[in-house]
Amino acid sequence: MKIISVVGARPNFMKIAPFIKEIGRYNENSDCKVDHILVHTGQHYDDRMSKAFFRALNIPNADINLGIGSGSHAEQVGNTMIAFEKVLLEHEPDWVIVLGDVNATLACSVTAKKLHIKVCHIEAGLRSEDERMPEEINRLVTDRLSDLLLTPDMLSVENLKKEGVPDSRIKFVGNIMIDTLESNRSQAATLSMNDIIKNNIIGDQNNKDLKLFDDQTPTFSLMTMHRPSNVDHREILGPIIDFLSNEVTKDMILIWPIHPRTQKQLKAFDLWDVVKNNKRIYLLHPLNYHEMLKLNMEAKIMLTDSGGLQEECTVLGTPCLTLRWNTERPITLREHGGASVLVGNNISQIRNEYIETLKLHRSPERPKFWDGKTSYRCLNAILNFSL
Numbered sequence: 238m239k240i241i242s243v244v245g246a247r248p249n250f251m252k253i254a255p256f257i258k259e260i261g262r263y264n265e266n267s268d269c270k271v272d273h274i275l276v277h278t279g280q281h282y283d284d285r286m287s288k289a290f291f292r293a294l295n296i297p298n299a300d301i302n303l304g305i306g307s308g309s310h311a312e313q314v315g316n317t318m319i320a321f322e323k324v325l326l327e328h329e330p331d332w333v334i335v336l337g338d339v340n341a342t343l344a345c346s347v348t349a350k351k352l353h354i355k356v357c358h359i360e361a362g363l364r365s366e367d368e369r370m371p372e373e374i375n376r377l378v379t380d381r382l383s384d385l386l387l388t389p390d391m392l393s394v395e396n397l398k399k400e401g402v403p404d405s406r407i408k409f410v411g412n413i414m415i416d417t418l419e420s421n422r423s424q425a426a427t428l429s430m431n432d433i434i435k436n437n438i439i440g441d442q443n444n445k446d447l448k449l450f451d452d453q454t455p456t457f458s459l460m461t462m463h464r465p466s467n468v469d470h471r472e473i474l475g476p477i478i479d480f481l482s483n484e485v486t487k488d489m490i491l492i493w494p495i496h497p498r499t500q501k502q503l504k505a506f507d508l509w510d511v512v513k514n515n516k517r518i519y520l521l522h523p524l525n526y527h528e529m530l531k532l533n534m535e536a537k538i539m540l541t542d543s544g545g546l547q548e549e550c551t552v553l554g555t556p557c558l559t560l561r562w563n564t565e566r567p568i569t570l571r572e573h574g575g576a577s578v579l580v581g582n583n584i585s586q587i588r589n590e591y592i593e594t595l596k597l598h599r600s601p602e603r604p605k606f607w608d609g610k611t612s613y614r615c616l617n618a619i620l621n622f623s624l
């Protein structure tokens with residue numbers, strides 16, 4: 238059997254790592270081998286957004302890099318389709334495996350389907366019901382076209398059934414990101430906070446006290462933010478920055494690994510100096526997987542608009558404020574036993590929930606099949622698929 242797996246952006250890398258390892262294990266123990274080709278669309282291309290993850294998670298170099306890079310959504314999707322079609326025509330795989338909800342997921346599922354190649358979507362069935370989110374469009378189209386839909390939880394199974402997807406195409410396998418978390422948490426735990434901060438602090442922040450981490454870890458909040466809905470409008474980003482610099486930093490320091498999109502926008506809105514000049518905000522480059530995991534294990538509170546971090550907070554028990562009005566991952570919300578609460582981007586709501594969340598302690602949770610064995614169930618479902 239020949240399989241092409243596709244990755245494009247940062248959140249794909251931690252999902253593909255355990256799947257590739259699983260193929261390796263299968264090939265060692267089986268006579269009938271899986272021929273696997275890894276394609277990177279090149280949507281994320283910075284060393285810190287891409288190569289650092291391949292290295293840290295021992296992902297083999299992509300066999301093919303489409304070199305797509307930045308651009309509008311139509312440019313990224315269109316250029317990926319044109320380049321990926323050539324790859325499919327040359328290699329004629331039996332399956333194309335797409336992950337998550339990034340532009341590569343959409344582009345490659347459509348291209349494969351038009352060439353009558355079977356598509357498997359890992360992390361199928363998530364729905365935010367918010368079609369203004371580019372990722373929601375990617376999820377809807379990919380799930381509509383996929384032959385095999387592998388879901389992380391039962392809520393996603395229900396979503397697919399409501400949309401009329403036949404049972405025979407849906408398989409509940411669990412959360413593949415948690416395979417990566419489980420196999421890397423002990424390594425992450427050994428990292429020194431001191432090293433993480435010193436190795437990643439963005440230059441020109443001489444006002445930060447780096448000795449703070451020398452002997453013990455101070456209480457800190459951890460922030461990540463990159464969604465266009467939060468960072469592309471000054472009237473939304475400005476008040477969030479005010480809240481961070483005037484309120485959160487009164488209680489504790491804030492560590493903020495900055496996504497390239499966010500850095501660009503802060504500079505465009507003249508907010509970069511505000512955060513940089515604040516002695517209590519530590520601005521870091523994007524971190525590698527283990528570094529981010531270590532910070533998540535140690536943080537008092539997470540503020541994020543990332544979907545993956547909501548999931549990791551649930552398993553690690555880190556109290557989390559999700560800076561969004563909705564989530565495609567409701568299983569991570571406190572009302573479903575998770576660690577996170579939706580706060581949108583309205584400051585009084587963020588403030589209220591922040592105050593309540595500071596009273597909470599770590600409380601790790603493990604939804605069904607978030608057990609580190611999802612990649613095994615994924616490969617099994619693909620190998621045994623029949624309609």
Ligand code: UD1
Binds near residue numbers: 282341497
């Ligand atoms: C993408 C995904 C999103 C995911 C996020 C995590 C889509 C639609 N969105 O959003 O689901 O949560 O990645 O990171 O696929 N840039 C760099 N270097 C890079 C990559 C990007 O400087 O290595 C810059 C680009 O120039 C661009 C901006 O960052 O202006 C945003 O990148 P883009 O790929 O458009 O989407 P993300 O916001 O990263």
